[in-house]
Amino acid sequence: MPGISRRERPAKPALSREGIVGAAVAVMRAEGLDRVTMRRLAQELDTGPASLYVYVRSTAELHAAVLDALLGEVDLTPTGGDWRERLRRVLDSYIGLLFDNPSLARAALVARPSGTNYLNLVETVLALLKTGGVPDDRAAWGVDLLLLQATATAAEHGAQARQLDRDDDWDALRAALTGADPAVHPRIAALGDDLVSGPPRDRHRWQFDVLITGVLGTPRPPSTTREPS
Amino acid sequence: MPGISRRERPAKPALSREGIVGAAVAVMRAEGLDRVTMRRLAQELDTGPASLYVYVRSTAELHAAVLDALLGEVDLTPTGGDWRERLRRVLDSYIGLLFDNPSLARAALVARPSGTNYLNLVETVLALLKTGGVPDDRAAWGVDLLLLQATATAAEHGAQARQLDRDDDWDALRAALTGADPAVHPRIAALGDDLVSGPPRDRHRWQFDVLITGVLGTPRPPSTTREPS
């Protein structure tokens, strides 16, 4: 028994970008993004790592491709509620996806995806903002803000959830905040528990509302760049 | 000439957490956080990597310690302007620090620092929000929102700035957005350039204003957790 995944595959299928990304998604699902390495994938595809570089530029690019593939699972058409509620649902779906794959959220911050699924997500958010009467110029900048916030939240919390390792750091932060010396950090001491408490869902909802309220109430500054001749 | 950094150090100094973090900061400044590895540090300290584990739990924990040390450079007492302007300056200082060390921003999302410098930053933000009349409960959640936004912005942009590698991804996104098919992605096509354009400073300022406006205008939801007896 030389290979692991030799089931109904008598002949080695030809390499292709599609096949590589597909294998990458499978490995990610089974073992996490940390295991999506050139060497692990080469093993899966029964070849050497060098061969993959014909189709993929780097590990980072590969991770971006995996993310875009996963983005196909985001629910872009929730039903019921007004534009605001639907937008919240779309972003919750996006966050949920990244929560399940925390390392993916971190990858999203580093190498932004540019595939169809990402474009569909952006388009959906823009359409909902339009429905809500958000001026175009604010929507253009707002979509970035909303997606960045969602991604960062997932990246942050995701770390906490998956790796036991990070729990210690988070506990350390919690302890540092709740145990602050009132003489040195009076505001932290005054707020205490509230700084880190609250059900995540409530926090997310409030954060989303802050963003929407802010976008609705904040005109964009006049452009500081020189006009095109 | 056996070692690299043998200058006025005749005897090998005893290992200590302080010394390790200090060396880590030095290596980060000189070669970037990517080079802050157990092995590289061991080499710097003239020992083996295993020895470091007496003082440091993991590489992630070490990176968090480096971040907290760097956080000491954030300007917490800008002069002039009202609370809002001063808060903007503090966050700009924080963002600037992370911009210069992009990988640090990513580390901040994964392993949150809990040292004195981080507490000082949180305290300062809370104090400025208090000055601005932001209710305590919103300030408690708002500080997280503001710092997360700043960190994510740095993590995102930082990748673009430092590594040529990521430029391609960003260009790909830009091209995908500006070249969108109006039949498939009408809103993206309509907004076009504006989605990715604008001086970063203007975008940052607008994002900050959105957050402040949002926090000022969004009450926290009534707690959904049961009251303490």
Add this chain to the structure above:
DNA sequence: ACCTGAACACCGTTCAAGT
């Protein structure tokens, strides 16, 4: 063109053994 073996230059972490 596409594919590969082999090499270069690294990693984190553990553990038995020493002092």
Add this chain to the structure above:
DNA sequence: ACCTGAACACCGTTCAAGT
């Protein structure tokens, strides 16, 4: 206790050589 050598189990990427 503190420190370490050595090992285990990996990495990304390049490049000359093959088909």
